[in-house]
Amino acid sequence: MAKKVALLQGNQACAAGAIYAGAKFFAGYPITPSTEVAEELSIELPKVGGSFIQMEDEIAAMAAVIGGSLTGAKSITATSGPGVSLKQELIGYACIAEVPCVIINVMRGGPSTGMPTGPGQSDVMQAMWGTHGDHAAIALVPSTVQEIFTETVRAFNLAEKYRMPVQVLFDEIVGHMRERIEFPEPGELEVIDRAPVTVSPAEYKPYDATKGQVPPLAAFGSGYKFHVTGLNKAADGFPTTKAEYVDAEERRQINKVKDNADDIVKFEEYLTEDADVVIWAYGSTARSARYAVNELRKEGKKVGLFRPLTIWPFPEKRTAELAKQCKGIVVAEMNLGQMVYEVERVAKGNCVVVHEGRVDGEPINPGQIMAKVKEVL
């Protein structure tokens, strides 16, 4: 049977991906350029017996998503720059309390109100470091409408598997672009559900590291009574200031991502085998970069593209290898220098690392990238 296809906007594809992944709860607040995610889910969630709520503000939306997820419902919110800033404290709450949830950030320029209808890629460092305190982060950066669907599904999978918030960041260009999308059949994409609790309510401890790096999370109302807090806590979930418990919990929560980086990190390479220069780009910028690679190859120049789908944890293993085999890496992104610092960090001086940025609300075009590559070649 032919696959179901549609011409869909990125934001709509995100909502469709959420439904495919089994999302049952959305809480949000209107903000450009992400609003269509909310609008679409307000239509689709009640159809599958889920629920949608428009909260009084961005903070409330993040709070409600965490509350909803604690009842066992796969939960999601969608926002943009100012909204993501407002949500930061509670993203940290979801980290320390280990509550799975998905946060969509359709990126616009900034800081502050910036250019609400223009694209940006300047929240990529915030996705890692926006909330205070030590914590791990997972952030995905799709480039196409199809990929927004599949990466949203993957975001839910990673959130449930690693019991933590996962952010999906795509710039306004991809969010509002309309492209052909093929809907995967049910079962075609992997859908991961929350790991079941295997002990009795009396024995259950929500942060019991003896159950593995990611202890199972029971649902409120399923027969398990337990405590959830944003305070540092011991295995039983109750607050503690005992140094050994605090240290062990902090490290476990960071290591669960670090130790599983190979499972979480995803990227795509294009003509990098013999490349003298590698363009390192993500989101809509990676589309311009691919065009630039093709044009430069026509000119006989050995240029390739490294396109991360996961930026946090940072794809450091492969980036470091590329730095050893090429002359230079051009990091192209719609900001004035963010991921380039990570690339520089892992390149360790093995190759030249330069940045091509733009923050005027216009996309980075292939010509701009080609000119920068030629400076390095």
Next chain:
Amino acid sequence: MAYDYEKSIRPGKLPHIWCPGCGHGIVMKGLIRAMDACGLDRTNTAIVSGIGCASRLPGYLDACTLHTAHGRAAAFATGVKMAKPSMNVICCGGDGDGTAIGGNHFIHACRRNIDMTYVVMNNFIYGMTGGQFSPCTPTGAKASTTPYGNPDPIFDISKLAIGAGATFVARTTAAHPREIDKLITMGIKHKGMAIIEVLDDCPTTYGRRNKFRSVVDMMKHLKANAVPAVAAAKMTAEQLEGKFLTGVLFQEERPEYTAQYAEVIKKAQGA
């Protein structure tokens, strides 16, 4: 025979963090009696709080307890209730948590009339941080950040709740323990947003700065100035000066939010 509170308290979690003379423990006992009176199944009951002394209450109770971030109890609780409408949801917290940093969530939860019971322990001060003035600190009172007396006017929490659309609003004090469980029981049984404001005492950070020589003095003050709403109807404005009304202050029937959303689901599914 003494009331059996222990079955509702988590083993090993006492002593609590509250100072001697603090009224929060009286409220917690009232809440336990009310939950028992309503026959609530604690495995199906979420008790949600924000940050502050009063917000430490859920940790002591044997239920699904959620100690959230400062001010956010009502918003987290809304998520719990929306995603699982069959759960009983109770919020608790202090005056600063609920009406300053959490004011927006508080009024919108009232407006939606979502089925939960919110117990606000109003002790007129930020206790945990050492006695800074809250939106409920009386004008002129001393707090660590109002060394010359508080220039701010106050929020009347119950009036705020009524104005915002809560459909059951009641007030009592920590000096009226029997009324606490009576009103919380009514709140839990009410279908919709119930706000129970309990005027409470903080001897450590409020009392000692404001010429209350003892906890007993603070309790006497609460008793002396509480006027049942029914009695107040027959009193003059002069007689009511400096008093606060207690009992059920407002009650009405209005469609409850999750029930309304159940209708949305039916429509979406073409029923």
